[in-house]
Amino acid sequence: MLRSVPGPVxxxxxxxxILRLLARGSGRLGVSEIAGSxxxxxxxxxxxxxxxxxxxxxxxxxxxxxxxxxxxLLHLGTSYLDVNELRSRAxxxxxxxxxxxxxxxxxxxxxDGKVLVVHHVFRPxxxxxxxxxxxxxxxxxxxxxxxxxxxxxxxxAALTGQLEPFTRRTKTVxxxxxxxxxxxxxxxxxxxxxxxxxxxxxxxxxxxxxxGLVVGAMGxxxxxxxxxxxxxxxxxTLVTYVRDAARAVxxxxxxxxx
Amino acid sequence: xVERYVMSVDQGTTSxxxxxxxxxxxxxxxxxxxxxxxxxKPGWVEHDAMEIWRNLERIAPEAVAQAGATPDQVAALGIxxxxxxxxxWDRHTGRPIGHAVVWQxxxxxxxxxELAAHPRADMVLERCGLPLATYFSAPRVRWMLDNRPGLRExxxxxxxxxxxxxxxxxxxxxxGPEGGLHITDVxxxxxxxxxxxxxxxxxxELLTFFGVPRAMLPRIRPSxxxxxxxxxxxxxVRIAAAxxxxxxxxxxxxxxxxxxxxxxxxxxxxxxxxxxxEPVRSTHGLLTTVGYQIGDEPAVYALExxxxxxxxxxxxxxxxxxxxxxxxxxxxxxxxxxxxGGCYIVPAFSGLFTPYWRSEARGVIVGLTSYxxxxxxxxxxxxxxxxxxxxxxxxxxxxxxxxxKALKVDGGMTADNLLMQLxxxxxxxxxxxxxxxxxxxxxxxxxxxxxVGYWPDLEGxxxxxxxxxxxxxxxxxxxxxxxxxxWHRAVERTFDWIKPDG
Numbered sequence: 001m002l003r004s005v006p007g008p009v010x011x012x013x014x015x016x017x018i019l020r021l022l023a024r025g026s027g028r029l030g031v032s033e034i035a036g037s038x039x040x041x042x043x044x045x046x047x048x049x050x051x052x053x054x055x056x057x058x059x060x061x062x063x064x065x066x067x068x069x070x071x072x073l074l075h076l077g078t079s080y081l082d083v084n085e086l087r088s089r090a091x092x093x094x095x096x097x098x099x100x101x102x103x104x105x106x107x108x109x110x111x112d113g114k115v116l117v118v119h120h121v122f123r124p125x126x127x128x129x130x131x132x133x134x135x136x137x138x139x140x141x142x143x144x145x146x147x148x149x150x151x152x153x154x155x156x157a158a159l160t161g162q163l164e165p166f167t168r169r170t171k172t173v174x175x176x177x178x179x180x181x182x183x184x185x186x187x188x189x190x191x192x193x194x195x196x197x198x199x200x201x202x203x204x205x206x207x208x209x210x211x212g213l214v215v216g217a218m219g220x221x222x223x224x225x226x227x228x229x230x231x232x233x234x235x236x237t238l239v240t241y242v243r244d245a246a247r248a249v250x251x252x253x254x255x256x257x258x
Numbered sequence: 259x260v261e262r263y264v265m266s267v268d269q270g271t272t273s274x275x276x277x278x279x280x281x282x283x284x285x286x287x288x289x290x291x292x293x294x295x296x297x298x299k300p301g302w303v304e305h306d307a308m309e310i311w312r313n314l315e316r317i318a319p320e321a322v323a324q325a326g327a328t329p330d331q332v333a334a335l336g337i338x339x340x341x342x343x344x345x346x347w348d349r350h351t352g353r354p355i356g357h358a359v360v361w362q363x364x365x366x367x368x369x370x371x372e373l374a375a376h377p378r379a380d381m382v383l384e385r386c387g388l389p390l391a392t393y394f395s396a397p398r399v400r401w402m403l404d405n406r407p408g409l410r411e412x413x414x415x416x417x418x419x420x421x422x423x424x425x426x427x428x429x430x431x432x433x434g435p436e437g438g439l440h441i442t443d444v445x446x447x448x449x450x451x452x453x454x455x456x457x458x459x460x461x462x463e464l465l466t467f468f469g470v471p472r473a474m475l476p477r478i479r480p481s482x483x484x485x486x487x488x489x490x491x492x493x494x495v496r497i498a499a500a501x502x503x504x505x506x507x508x509x510x511x512x513x514x515x516x517x518x519x520x521x522x523x524x525x526x527x528x529x530x531x532x533x534x535x536e537p538v539r540s541t542h543g544l545l546t547t548v549g550y551q552i553g554d555e556p557a558v559y560a561l562e563x564x565x566x567x568x569x570x571x572x573x574x575x576x577x578x579x580x581x582x583x584x585x586x587x588x589x590x591x592x593x594x595x596x597x598x599g600g601c602y603i604v605p606a607f608s609g610l611f612t613p614y615w616r617s618e619a620r621g622v623i624v625g626l627t628s629y630x631x632x633x634x635x636x637x638x639x640x641x642x643x644x645x646x647x648x649x650x651x652x653x654x655x656x657x658x659x660x661x662x663k664a665l666k667v668d669g670g671m672t673a674d675n676l677l678m679q680l681x682x683x684x685x686x687x688x689x690x691x692x693x694x695x696x697x698x699x700x701x702x703x704x705x706x707x708x709x710v711g712y713w714p715d716l717e718g719x720x721x722x723x724x725x726x727x728x729x730x731x732x733x734x735x736x737x738x739x740x741x742x743x744x745w746h747r748a749v750e751r752t753f754d755w756i757k758p759d760g
Contacts, residue, residue: 088674131727
């Protein structure tokens with residue numbers, strides 16, 4: 001296989017120069033000023049500015065049309081998406097998933113190596129259930145957690161040594177988990193079979209934000225005989241429901257390709 | 259077999275939304291578009307009715323396409339709409355006369371004071387079940403007719419038409435100037451101050467009292483009935499229901515039996531209690547209104563507690579103050595502190611509705627000290643919705659003689675867990691969210707589907723209702739009492755702010 005180390009990408013270098021320029025002085029510049037300062041064609045500068053605007057790295061003043069640094073740049077180091085906003089954007093699709101699958105739905109985001117439950121929809125059978133929004137779940141023993149780990153190399157690498165066992169089937173060896181996470185990336189969804197609680201299973205899929213970044217996971221969980229088909233694998237229809245719902249939320253969040 | 263769907267159009271205060279539902283009442287596709295809020299003067303709130311119609315023209319076909327369907331798979335279309343917002347338009351050109359005047363608009367406060375001083379003013383509450391307030395449509399129609407030369411004559415000739423948003427949309431959908439249907443439904447008509455609650459028809463004495471010519475009014479139809487067929491946007495689709503948004507939510511929550519109630523949290527919040535086939539008169543500031551009317555059946559009435567500003571306060575926090583960049587962040591910010599720090603916000607932006615009905619009240623923030631941070635303010639924003647709900651529930655309990663055992667909630671703000679917990683805490687009853695938070699849309703879809711036989715009966719709809727979440731009260735009773743007392747003192751400080759002479 002032919003491999004080559006690519007050289008610098010010109011448009012990214014130019015984008016970085018524009019951001020540096022905006023970070024200086026008054027911080028408010030028009031397209032012509034920016035193009036002039038950097039020796040770019042006006043059309044080129046405009047194209048780059050529109051792209052930076054699209055990802056929130058620059059903002060445009062409604063009246064003067066001038067550009068300045070965008071709020072998204074300030075939040076680069078902190079949380080990518082407010083969890084309450086994620087819930088608000090996902091709530092309709094989570095309801096529809098619960099209604100369609102007949103199972104409880106949860107949405108999780110990563111927090112300190114665990115899964116923070118940010119949204120929970122009851123199983124639609126009107127039995128007594130307790131809301132567990134705010135609860136922390138172990139990442140290696142839940143479908144939600146496996147999705148979050150699969151798309152976050154740093155978090156997955158941080159899991160070393162013997163992982164906490166919950167049942168006989170919990171994956172406690174990091175190497176086994178890594179293999180499972182690779183499968184998750186291949187399939188685009190994760191399953192958990194009695195790895196957290198005996199008799200229970202779950203299926204989850206990634207929720208992606210702008211640019212395809214995974215911002216959360218959405219999944220169903222319930223009795224293993226309902227989640228799985230006769231072969232002991234998750235019911236394919238259920239998997240489709242979960243993936244469709246996660247994709248619908250991703251679309252709402254601006255992830256165009258998924 | 260080709261799958262068939264029902265479309266709901268929710269023409270709301272800030273946006274218009276189209277949703278396709280399937281047989282199980284599950285959401286299949288959603289499209290939405292916001293429209294501009296015009297605030298030309300303090301207290302004035304306007305919408306461009308043409309912009310709203312264009313938005314519908316665009317998003318309705320998009321919703322069908324998103325579901326991978328074609329218009330012939332849409333069994334029926336139902337409309338739920340922001341209530342009381344008043345549109346006048348030219349029958350011949352189809353152009354609106356100026357902007358629509360929105361339900362939050364208080365420009366008619368002096369006119370309402372003048373009307374209230376009239377010896378016959380008591381007749382209003384008696385006949386239509388509503389207090390004389392700026393909130394309802396009739397004073398707005400009168401104001402528009404008084405403030406544009408020649409308009410009254412055109413209205414008397416029937417050249418200028420009046421409608422609330424559903425009338426405007428149905429008229430346009432069914433052909434506009436070329437034979438569009440000029441109709442309204444009984445729930446929307448019940449919010450004008452012009453309809454007699456017993457006869458369910460326009461009341462001549464009320465028309466005279468407000469100076470509104472009959473020729474400009476739409477025909478009043480039941481909430482569910484095939485009114486006609488769309489000629490625009492989705493040609494051939496049957497238009498089979500219209501309800502005010504809050505009545506639609508009552509329907510969507512399947513509150514079909516007397517005693518069943520729901521509260522919808524949107525721009526404002528509205529608690530409706532089904533009272534069966536008899537209108538119940540309130541002595542605690544609740545409104546008597548029509549809940550729904552199915553075809554030729556007798557109308558079902560409701561008691562309503564209205565809160566003008568709930569989600570709108572969060573929007574003001576976002577757009578007016580710029581403290582947060584999206585509405586759900588209010589919860590994130592509020593969770594940075596443990597309590598309100600002694601700060602209370604009473605959002606009497608357009609006066610106070612239930613149970614006070616004080617048009618002259620205006621908003622206050624009290625208890626400010628240098629200790630207060632934006633986190634405390636965010637908490638006070640959410641608590642304002644909690645306490646206002648408590649006041650409405652207290653009024654409802656007093657009028658009905660029954661104590662509410664649990665509150666069924668819906669609407670966008672039910673995504674806010676901190677708020678839902680707060681409401682359970684201040685009411686001291688469980689708060690329950692059904693599996694479809696979009697009950698306004700669902701109710702319009704249910705009503706339309708029922709009219710065309712897509713769903714057979716109310717029992718079938720009831721079986722679609724499931725509990726999605728529940729919050730249990732967990733507040734110390736002593737603290738609840740102290741906080742409620744503080745809230746009351748804050749409310750008193752909003753009174754008498756606008757002076758009668760302007």
